[in-house]
Amino acid sequence: MCRLGPDCFNPAFAGVWEAMADLLALSDAERLARARADLRMGLPVLLTDGDARALALAAETATVRRLEGLRAAGEVILALTARRAETLRARAYDGDLARVRVPEDADLPWVLGTADPAEDLARPLKGPFMTLRDGEGPSPALARAAIRLAKSARLLPAALLVPLAGPAPEGIVAVPAAATRDASLAPLSEVVSARVPLAVSQAGRVHVFRSPLDDAEHVAVEIGSPPRDAPVLARLHSACFTGDLLGSLKCDCGPQLQAALARMAEEGAGVLLYLDQEGRGIGLANKMRAYSLQDQGFDTVEANHRLGFEDDERDFRVGAQVLQALGFGAVRLLTNNPRKVRLMEEAGVRVAERVPLRVGLNDHNAAYLATKAAKSGHLL
């Protein structure tokens, strides 16, 4: 009996094996999805870039055992964004990236303390940090790919890497570094829609969208039956658990959500996208880390930078895709954020009008809203 395999002696079976291997092989995008899930669980992944290869762990989920495992393969580095390196006063020789040597006697708390700014002020004497330059250690392309993966797993943007010369341990998923670059362009499709009468309007319908390549679920709430051939009153609302659900006073999200729906109900038609982009795309845990830094005196933008993130990590093309999937090509966009308008246009959705949405000012969020206006270009 032939055991199906590439060396199968029977040519007929060899053909079957090839067809099967081809149909069941993972695409790069699928490897990426797997790698993201693995890093989230604290498992290593293998990153490749031509002949260069490195094992990587997310700093946040690394364990003592896995760190030891990496060390057995060679000198370990901690890849950080230049934003984080700046706070640590570590030299970033690779532009947006710093590859920091992990000293031989450094333990897991050292790694976590370097990646996470929570204790920066309480323990200010970190370092000095030795960073790699040029051709030393795992390449910048591999390090950047690891950080991108950690970000997309909504972890701190920091990863441990070690170059790998020999074979990778069994079961470790391999991802080409290049595949991490355009990850968020995964196609979204509608899974289901159903009628949901809302307090503001009985004519509500909820559409759920998913991509096969991540666990995000984006929602469109359609009010009435807006014609597809005219600009629709639209709101792209990024999820804010604290503001939308808990009524947090630190931001203006909850009142904006309600005001947008009320305005659509008033006009009898509109579409509100509720996008799975908590904390401007950094995830709830990282947003709470940012809030904790804000209690130490940093503003919303500084807090993101200290964590190693950019001001805004959202990909607004997601919103454009959902609108297009619903048949809308033009919008009257409810927003105070000119960047949203620009990115919508760039993604192929015409913004016929920007409709301001100023609600929810209170004593707690006054400074936050002022920072958005001063640093993020929001219009007041």
Ligand SMILES: Nc1nc2c(ncn2[C@@H]2O[C@H](COP(=O)(O)OP(=O)(O)OP(=O)(O)O)[C@@H](O)[C@H]2O)c(=O)[nH]1
């Ligand atoms: N990282 C971070 N995210 C925040 C903070 N406060 C609110 N958010 C998130 O910011 C998103 C809302 O974005 P905003 O910048 O307030 O508003 P916008 O959507 O850009 O602009 P508008 O359309 O005018 O509301 C939601 O995902 C919130 O969870 C914060 O302090 N830090």
Ligand SMILES: [Zn+2]
């Ligand atoms: Zn909010």
